[in-house]
Amino acid sequence: MSKIGEFHFVSESYLLDFRGRVTIPMMGNYLLHASSTHAEQRGFGFNDMKKQGCAWVLSRMVIEMISHPTMLQPFTITTWVEEINKFFTSRCFAIRNEAGEAIGYCRTLWAAIDLETRKPTDLSLLLNNLGSFIVDEPCPIEKPGKIQAAERDTPGIPYKVCYSDLDVNGHFNSIKYMEHLLNMFDIEMFRHKEVSRFEIAYMAEGKYGMELSLHKKEITPDRYITSICDEAGKAICRAEITWK
Amino acid sequence: MSKIGEFHFVSESYLLDFRGRVTIPMMGNYLLHASSTHAEQRGFGFNDMKKQGCAWVLSRMVIEMISHPTMLQPFTITTWVEEINKFFTSRCFAIRNEAGEAIGYCRTLWAAIDLETRKPTDLSLLLNNLGSFIVDEPCPIEKPGKIQAAERDTPGIPYKVCYSDLDVNGHFNSIKYMEHLLNMFDIEMFRHKEVSRFEIAYMAEGKYGMELSLHKKEITPDRYITSICDEAGKAICRAEITWK
Numbered sequence: 328m329s330k331i332g333e334f335h336f337v338s339e340s341y342l343l344d345f346r347g348r349v350t351i352p353m354m355g356n357y358l359l360h361a362s363s364t365h366a367e368q369r370g371f372g373f374n375d376m377k378k379q380g381c382a383w384v385l386s387r388m389v390i391e392m393i394s395h396p397t398m399l400q401p402f403t404i405t406t407w408v409e410e411i412n413k414f415f416t417s418r419c420f421a422i423r424n425e426a427g428e429a430i431g432y433c434r435t436l437w438a439a440i441d442l443e444t445r446k447p448t449d450l451s452l453l454l455n456n457l458g459s460f461i462v463d464e465p466c467p468i469e470k471p472g473k474i475q476a477a478e479r480d481t482p483g484i485p486y487k488v489c490y491s492d493l494d495v496n497g498h499f500n501s502i503k504y505m506e507h508l509l510n511m512f513d514i515e516m517f518r519h520k521e522v523s524r525f526e527i528a529y530m531a532e533g534k535y536g537m538e539l540s541l542h543k544k545e546i547t548p549d550r551y552i553t554s555i556c557d558e559a560g561k562a563i564c565r566a567e568i569t570w571k
Numbered sequence: 572m573s574k575i576g577e578f579h580f581v582s583e584s585y586l587l588d589f590r591g592r593v594t595i596p597m598m599g600n601y602l603l604h605a606s607s608t609h610a611e612q613r614g615f616g617f618n619d620m621k622k623q624g625c626a627w628v629l630s631r632m633v634i635e636m637i638s639h640p641t642m643l644q645p646f647t648i649t650t651w652v653e654e655i656n657k658f659f660t661s662r663c664f665a666i667r668n669e670a671g672e673a674i675g676y677c678r679t680l681w682a683a684i685d686l687e688t689r690k691p692t693d694l695s696l697l698l699n700n701l702g703s704f705i706v707d708e709p710c711p712i713e714k715p716g717k718i719q720a721a722e723r724d725t726p727g728i729p730y731k732v733c734y735s736d737l738d739v740n741g742h743f744n745s746i747k748y749m750e751h752l753l754n755m756f757d758i759e760m761f762r763h764k765e766v767s768r769f770e771i772a773y774m775a776e777g778k779y780g781m782e783l784s785l786h787k788k789e790i791t792p793d794r795y796i797t798s799i800c801d802e803a804g805k806a807i808c809r810a811e812i813t814w815k
Contacts, residue, residue: 340607341600341746345737345779352735356585363584398739489754490761491596493589495642502585510733514779517734535589535758 330462331407332365338396346517348395351525352505355390358420358433359502361404371457379453380442385501386415387436387471389526392422394430401425407462414438414447416457419466432468474528474565477552483540484511486555488533499533504564508553511543516570520549523571531563539563574706575651576609582640590761592639595769596749599634602664602677603746605648615701623697624686629745630659631680631715633770636666638674645669651706658682658691660701663710676712718772718809721796727784728755730799732777743777748808752797755787760814764793767815775807783807 336357344350349357366372366383376382396402402424409417415436422431439448450457486507494500505527533539533555540560543553549570554562580601588594593601610616610627620626640646646668653661659680666675683692694701730751738744749771777783777799784804787797793814798806 339600339604340739341604341744343739344734345739345741347739350735356583360583360585490588490756490758491594491750491754493758495584495587495589495591497589500585506735510735512734514734514737 328369330460331405331464332361332368334361334364334404334406335401336404337399337401340398343398344517347397349397350506351390351392351509351522352502354392354422354431355388355502355505357404358388358390358406358435359385361406361420362418362435365406369456369460376439377442381439381448381453382442384438384440385435385529386438387526387528388433388501389435389468389471389524390431390433391468391524392431392522394424395521396424396430402430407464408457408460409434409462409464409466411450411458411461413449413451416450419464421466432466434466434468434470436471468524471526471528474526474567475546475552476562477542477544477554477565478540478556478560478562481542481544483542483556486539486541488535488537488539490535492533493535497535499537499563501529504529504533504555505566507541507555508543508566508568511541511553512568520570522568524569525566526568527564527566529564531557531561533563572613574704575649575708576605576612578605578608578648578650579645580648581643581645584642587642588761591641593641594750595634595636595753595766596746598636598666598675599632599746599749601648602632602634602650602679603629605650605664606662606679609650613700613704620683621686625683625692625697626686628682628684629679629773630682631770631772632677632745633679633712633715633768634675634677635712635768636675636766638668639765640668640674646674651708652701652704653678653706653708653710655694655702655705657693657695660694661714663708665710676710678710678712678714680715712768715770715772718770718811719790719796720806720809721786721788721798722784722800722804722806725786725788727786727800730783730785732779732781732783734779736777737779741779743781743807745773748773748777748799749810751785751799752787752810752812755785755797756812764814766812768813769810770812771808771810773808775801775805777801777807
């Protein structure tokens with residue numbers, strides 16, 4: 328089996344935004360779908376991990392888009408394992424249009440947690456075949472970095488986690504974090520600009536009924552730091568969103 | 572071309588709820604997708620209507636589910652035109668599992684509006700071929716009826732229409748109405764019960780930034796009336812939700 332996985336998608340009209348484009352959160356869904364299918368096909372997917380008493384946890388995700396697929400436009404996502412160290416593995420993605428031109432890239436960082444202790448697991452002990460899938464393939468976007476705390480000096484917008492926010496594991500869906508963060512921007516931003524880079528750091532699990540607060544702050548023109556905090560004011564995720 | 576359209580779907584894990592089931596709103600997306608594709612293939616779709624200066628408007632939708640597709644379960648939606656009168660046409664749907672057993676049904680009622688005047692158009696003048704697709708196929712669920720006004724004697728939960736609520740036409744996505752109405756129910760309802768019938772009446776367009784209020788009232792055990800009202804307290808949609 329090839330080290331690089333290739334997955335084909337066609338945008339469905341009911342999953343597009345008001346401009347008829349695939350949204351960043353929906354692209355996030357497609358990327359995670361490609362990621363989990365690639366892992367499953369190669370013996371280190373959700374079910375393989377479960378057998379070892381572990382689960383993958385998404386720690387970082389950064390998506391950079393050059394252009395956005397529109398109505399019924401087919402696109403292809405390729406994904407591969409870039410690196411593995413003791414507690415983290417990085418996975419990259421390229422998104423290409425029908426002509427084979429890159430229209431976006433993505434980088435993700437994953438940890439594995441022990442389902443009993445909820446603590447990180449040593450990946451080298453756990454998955455002795457994961458390393459064999461590492462490929463030296465270019466992913467020409469900046470790696471995720473440290474994101475400043477938007478919550479430090481901005482008032483929060485209250486938000487309560489509800490039924491439609493939950494994923495199949497009953498946690499706050501990682502893609503829904505993105506959706507709620509983008510909803511803080513006025514519609515005029517979407518009319519005149521486009522998100523060119525969306526970088527998110529997941530720091531703690533969101534749960535049903537949690538009373539969260541959403542924060543946003545412009546740090547340089549068109550560059551925003553955002554965060555979602557729990558009842559105690561502790562950030563459960565931070566994101567940096569750049570528009571062009 | 573056959574009068575009945577048949578469309579195949581496989582539930583994607585990222586579109587399932589915390590119980591691993593296709594949600595009612597997501598099923599609504601699949602049904603509307605089947606509907607628009609059926610119409611397009613037969614010459615009375617979105618683009619055909621646009622050429623005549625008109626657009627389809629969904630007026631009523633009722634979904635009854637016997638069971639719900641779960642992770643990676645393939646299902647088939649068949650859809651057909653049931654009736655046409657001057658201002659409305661009814662379209663039915665059956666949802667079947669891999670064994671061909673019905674797991675749900677749906678009825679919808681559509682009007683066509685003139686894009687200039689925003690007024691209903693006489694369907695008999697507009698689409699002389701629509702009638703040729705009428706089929707006498709059973710759809711064994713009750714037709715949509717009148718829904719009582721939940722807003723009359725319940726306090727509303729405020730909600731402001733945001734970016735992720737908008738459809739490709741820039742209006743409040745008809746499926747998102749369903750999502751917000753279901754989010755009013757406590758998670759325990761979803762844990763122990765299931766929506767068996769979801770009936771919705773669309774009364775006015777929701778737009779970006781509108782300050783809405785959401786209402787819910789139990790009328791008999793496990794039977795609820797709900798509504799979404801605009802700033803003036805006028806209902807823009809009402810729904811009746813039955814659990815089993």
